[in-house]
Amino acid sequence: MSKNVIVIGGGIIGLSTAYFLQKNGHQVTVLDKSNMDSGASYVNAGYITPSHIVPLASPGMISKGIKYMFNSSSPFYMKPRLDLDFMKWAWYFKKSSTKEKVERAMPVIMDINLLSRELYEEIHNSGELGDFHLDRKGLLMMYQTNKERDHENEVAERAKDMGLQVNHLDLDGLRLVEPDVELNAKGAFHYECDRHTTPDQIMERLAGYLAKNGVKIHKNEQVVDLKATSGKVSEIITNKGSYTADDIVFAAGSWTTTLSKKLGVHLPLQAGKGYRINVSTPTKINMPAILMEAKMAVTPMQGFTRFAGTMEFSGINNIIRKERVEALARGASKYYKGLHIPEEDKQNAQCGLRPVSPDGLPYIGTTDKYKNLVFATGHAMMGWSLGPATGKLVSELVSGNKLSLDISPFAPDRKF
Template identity: 55%
Template sequence: MKNCVIIGGGIIGLCSAYYLHKEGHKVTVIDQSSMDYGASYVNAGYLTPSHIIPLAAPGVMKKGLKWMFNQSSPLFIKPRLNSHFLQWSWAFNKSCSSENVARSISAIKDINLLSRDLYSDIKEQEDFNFHLERKGLLILCQTDKMLAEEIHVGEIAQQEGLPVKNLSFSELKQLEPNIQLHAKGAVLYECDGHTTPHLFMEEMKAYLEVSGVTFRKNEKITDIDVSNNKIVSVTSSSNTYNADEFILAAGSWSKLLSKKLGIKLLLEAGKGYRINVKRDLGITMPTILAEAKVAVTPMQGFTRFAGTMEIAGINHDINRVRVEAIANAAHTYYPDIVLTDDEKINAACGLRPVSPDGMAYIGKSGKCKNLTIATGHAMMGWSMGPATGKLVSELISHKKPSLDLSVYHPDRKF
């Protein structure tokens, strides 16, 4: 048995705690927040083997530059004279290549499939009640150009063994008969699932606490004591923690802590927004509004509209222009739906940690023997959460990892 300290109490931290506890380790989770808000609570709730293309793909940087001065664009990169941001931008631009996509597709698919199945396993084994459905995911397109692009991605997914269907407008209406749609057609990924995030998070936290996992909320790590390439202890605003193993799962804040260890973890915070609608809208299928890059999820008790990638540093400021863009997208694709001022005012945001190549950092850095890094999942932290937690546990327990981790190595070069 090892004494493990996890820095970060989001989906990655909780899943790491779960699997480490299952292996018999003693676990403490430290988080600088009250652990009831942020990216793990405001995401679209998707389990997405379909999302096989990494964020860093050909043409993305070009679009980012084009959209740089449009705050309502799906991807908004705020230029800053900051050395870390400039290094990240250079590496991101370099990673926007067909080679990066080819290298990443199978890895993204495999970790998402594993994670999707682990959600089901956790629910069954622990007799949890959190919302979990496997209805698939629609990619809704309004233009012939976008539909052709999505059909092409669907063909790549089919080559990877994923079940995909192309739907005409009439076939689409059979799936969504109770809502007016403005679209040319859609691609349906039958492999995907969806959840209501806060229900899973609350149930998992309750289970872990009862099981003996220690939670230290509202404690920010301020110092790290290192000796002979090993962390001896971490100090928060009120306590010092000694452990055998440390797990860095602090999301967008991970780069600040890794700096203290001399590890250059290129990460930028990618802000996403969500609007919850508690009215019955008639939407039954999880859907991505392709041109707008907005996710629509029928959750337990409400429908969530989520989206945008705003790379503008670590902050939780609500950009009302971007909230309005999500609301406008909802009305554009579903003409009968108009989000109210109250619904928009109650929008929330979360910060997703984005690596330059769109791939997570999972593994041990050569610079610190007893540190395991688990961050950088971009838009797929929720989807990859259980698999990442299992991989972290396998590394610390000296078991053969369920997946090849070379593509996720924290020390990889860009």
């Protein structure tokens, strides 16, 4: 049965949801408060990462956050502030950061990542968005110290046990896959299971495809209120008008919790700010890599090299801290000898807000409170990777079809 569905949010999660809803024959409208040309979906590292099996909420992360709390250039920065929602979230995060909970989360994270990788491949092979950039080189976890090598080796062995393709490269092996730059590293773990893309390109083409295929996209339209009747969301009020729909999808990233509060639903969620620098001059970098000690990502994209990373919890804002941009540039130069990041590129750095749940798992599914409301948010650093899988699962849920995965671990009403 065809439904009228409104998707609030035009990032990769929202557009992927609209894509699969449209495929299932639904009438779809996307509402986004921005011009849909900036934010987390445009500044991420572009990774599709089955290798990222360990959730952000893992043992030791709160201790790191406290350690870095007064260093605004640190990779994991929690700005001290008296905010009840943040304090509740931090408490839930601490409760989730146990070995037992991480062990349960790992196969769940891997399975949804593998589904999403398959869907990216299918979309690419369909030609619907044209021949967009989808590279199958894998991902390097590059290290300079034995400490990081030993830490990643544990993850790599666990990944192998779970069926993922990963190899250890010494410095000679690393030079074979990255021959054109001089590296300051001891080695790397090569996760052959991963992919990388150019996000801006895909976002533009996906939005264009949807518009051509009957999806209505309303930019610069902000939801200001919602009304509910008899256990259903009955009206969406924006700064430009009002809407009714059979089903509503909250895919508004870090702003989703603001929307849910209007309906009396408390969704533990915090904005984790990430930064990126695009360098258009040739860097000769061939492989995407996580620079482990620097806690940052490097991605060769179409037309430029992207340096991205950091996790900053400072509330919902788009303030760019210059010290964090400089930390990215310094971190990269410690691994790639002779790398020069032009001052202009640093001045043009952008940021995006990633929606972070307390346990490292996204919110995908319905809430007991409203029959026609579906959540699709909370993906943290894996939003880009999990876009298609989330969209497909939401579409299956709205359509009443068999689900591709068990979504109970992603329940919005779950307890922490």
